[in-house]
């Protein structure tokens with residue numbers, strides 16, 4: 001489902017800008033034919049089965065850009081299977097080049113919309129979710145294209161297991177309150193910040209992304225939310 005036209009819901013809103021950019025180098029074209037085939041995520045219900053059996057947890061990054069954060073997380077957490085979604089062809093090509101230099105058999109790539117993966121994942125199957133500097137869609141009439149919507153939070157609440165972390169970063173002055181308003185209103189998520197330093201400074205296990213290093217428009221904000229514990233079924237019946 002890497003092409004929006006392949007999605008069963010033909011009316012699904014497109015959330016990202018361009019897929020194609022500059023021409024790929026012959027090496028990048030070759031890596032698409034080899035490494036991307038090996039590491040392609042099969043959209044479907046069996047996340048752990050798609051990783052080596054040493055993998056104990058599965059994390060997802062949507063919109064990985066050039067993949068530097070994803071590679072850092074995968075290198076520092078060899079027991080974690082890292083899925084990355086990115087529709088921009090050159091972004092995927094850059095990640096493939098990094099993975100050729102630093103082979104990581106715990107990375108899987110979806111060259112397409114992150115929603116394809118989330119919608120197909122089983123309940124409580126993710127240990128962490130990253131959305132770092134998502135496209136801000138600053139015009140009010142485009143806000144509905146922002147990735148972080150209440151319906152998306154419902155989906156994330158379903159696929160994240162109890163205690164799992166949702167990480168979000170932005171430098172956009174209007175996306176920040178938009179995201180906070182929704183995250184705070186959602187009953188499944190709890191903000192982990194205890195003091196301003198917790199959202200103003202990047203945690204040690206959160207490396208800067210390419211966007212953050214090059215294109216940032218203002219001070220970034222780093223949000224960490226936890227998926228609250230689900231209520232016990234017996235308590236729900238009371």
Ligand SMILES: C[S@@+](CC[C@H](N)C(=O)[O-])C[C@H]1O[C@@H](n2cnc3c(N)ncnc32)[C@H](O)[C@@H]1O
Nearest residue numbers: 016063064065088113114132133135209210211
């Ligand atoms: C502003 S860039 C930031 C990239 C990277 N996270 C960084 O910080 O360098 C946002 C990225 O999200 C990707 N994107 C937008 N909508 C997406 C979606 N629905 N699923 C996956 N990626 C998406 C875009 O293609 C773009 O590369």
